[in-house]
Amino acid sequence: MAKELERAGFPTATVTSLAAVAVKVGANRIVRGNRFSHPFGRPELPPAEERAWRVELVRTALRALRTPVEGPTVFEPPAP
Amino acid sequence: MHLELAAFLVRRARLGAPAAYDEGVLTIDADVVRSLVLRDPRIAEARLELAHPGESVRVLRALDAIEPLHKPDGPARAFPGFLGPPHTVGHGRTHRLDGFTVVQVTEFPFPASGVQAFEEGLIEMSGPGAAYSGCADRVNLLLLLTPGPAASNADYDDALRRAALRVADHLAALTVGRAPEHVEVFDHGGDDGGRRRIVWVHQVRAQGPMVQSFLYGHEISGMLPTVLDPNELLDGALVGGNYKTGSKTPTYVHTRHPSLLALAARHGRDLHFAGVIVARGHHENEFMKERSAHFVAKLATLLRADGALCTYEATGNTHIDFMLTVQALERAGIPTASVVHEYGGPLGEDPPLVDVVPEAIALASSGGIDRRLTLPLVERVIGGDRLAHRGEPARGPLDLPIQELYAATAVMNARGALAVDY
């Protein structure tokens, strides 16, 4: 999906736990999410901390969107 | 060009006097070697150590490794441009100390960062790391050098390269008058006899001081792809100055490259070895990469190549130069086959290559360099007590990826490593 959105010209930040697969299929701006079933979740954290972490993950996606890339590039979120 | 390469196998080296080569034993006179090194005031001190295969030895801070060559009949000198004038080599007779290497071990006088930062250069003489480590299967003379009043790291680097080549020439010259183990004859001239004409595209890295290569005594960052007779490489036309630990091609690999030996072995039988195209890797931008790639394809066309065997030194960025070169050759109608080393992460589950072009349909793998190894505790560490970057005690045990072993990519090719699907 990322590739079709990019082909249409939309800079796309793909958040996924399977960054290696995203690289393999050729998504260009990849953000490493947490887990398959909850890329934006860290259920082990207290709710406020989880929320703060999620904001940082979205910020990482914003960083990906404003960064020039030449090919599949993985953006790592800050450590929790 | 007609070259007779006389091999004098070194089974064992020892320090003593007088210096001599006799029946596979090389006696090295430390005073003579020290005086050869210290002739250059940019080097303050030199100590000598030996490392043999199978010893419980780990070497740190190893830079280049040179298999000694000497041309007994003159006037040409091996390692042209360094030991003699930059005149064409590759003919006449050359003595080589087979299985022996001279290795500089040192730290640089000035701090550096980025690509010029010093790398570990870890040689592992025994245990599981030895299978992936350059020099592990060789008898090594380690020159432990202390910087003198050099103007810069690059200046000191120049001094230690010339010093090691002087030492190499001196040691190989000890074989003069002795009977060689065997003599190889290399002659790739003459008519192709209708055999398929194959060129070897040898892409080497040039990225400035600490990550460079020398052709006839001059670094190659400004070089356009050029054509050499294979014999020139056998005589030391290319000298390594790339100190990236895992991805370097030490000089002893340039002078005995598995691609060259594979092609030479079949020359006149099922192919005609039509020449070596030496190209630079790691151009600064796409424009320069494309320019170089198309020069390679043009030279191959002018050599009337029917096919190209392509190999490259180093990783990442240089891989892009390499793939563009493969593409340019294929588009020029010259089929290729290439050697690539793989990444793939510690478990081999990530993509194996940084970049590929659809034309790269014939690839031989030289194995995955991200896989990790545990190096055991060793009895002796040469070159420092602690790892330069990580500060860990160097005796071990150490856990590290294969690519942190000396010249891993080059020796994995030579020793038949490959990655396979599980």
Place this chain on the structure above:
Amino acid sequence: MPAAPWRLIIEMRIVHYLNQFFAGIGGEDRAETPPDARAGAVGPGLALQQLLAGEAEIAGTVWCGDGLVADGPDDVLNAIINAVESFAPDVVVAGPAFGAGRYGLACARVCAAVTRRLGIPALAAMAPDNAAVELHRHEVLIVPTAATAIGMKDALAAMARLAPRLGRGEALGPAAVEGYLPRGRRMNARAAAPASERALQLLLARLDGRPFASEVELPRYERIPPPPPVTDPARMRLALVTECGLVPRGNPDRLEWVRASKWLTYPIDGKQTLAPGDYEVAHGGYDAAFAAEDPDRLVPLDAVRELVRRGEIGDVLDAYYVTCGNHGILGQMATHAREIAADLRRQHVDSVLLVAT
């Protein structure tokens, strides 16, 4: 087989998993057949037992309707695993499923669960392009078969070759040597010749027009040049797109759990967060419990809203786009994405946050 002075009394025990069709219950109309089992071999297991003669016995056969295992609840899988365990197997084999998508998925899920939960080695058999292969090959050992039951004989032979070795706890060699599908792992090995020599052999084969096999397979995916970056996120309009299957409770538009045939949009205007209880997950490929607790863990609306408030994101489109990537057929997913892209353009969107699961 060499004559042994003695004979093992206790043979290796195998449990065979089948679907309702190969167990002789019925076809697609019986796809909801609940898990069941019986001692000994059934259906294709009878031929497999012959091939295994002397090495192992099929102690029991377990079957279930494909519709229940492929995308059903976990208690079905639990019942299957319990039935498998009751036969105390040394190794479990599943299939062959050939090209059948749901049967393939069932075999793969059963094998994965057997290995993970019971610690028993397992082996599935299906066609290389069965959708379950790409999804499960990393965790399940799969031997390739033909696309249809015409390949039954070869498939059973392959199963009979590897199953006893797994049962003995042997580590298998490379995929190409042992004849199973690559599990997405590349390990270092040693060849007789340097890589340069092997490359030269490839080159000569190419020049001769002989067949040759590259040692590194090229990625089969097309590269798309990355669009230029957004200049200022604080002035962009962002759209939230996901193929995670997050839909309003009750799945009002019946988004399919697998091989989704459509994409949908649902409004988020006025919402600061995706409230638990308002949403559910239509995706057969993962455990939805975490997302059910807080749907923002899938589509991070709360965080996006906060960044809009802080001025770090200009604006968010007032609806999110969703489809389901589970077993997505690549071509169909691409069509969904192209249609979504056209819609995004109409909505003057500048960039996309895509959540992929």
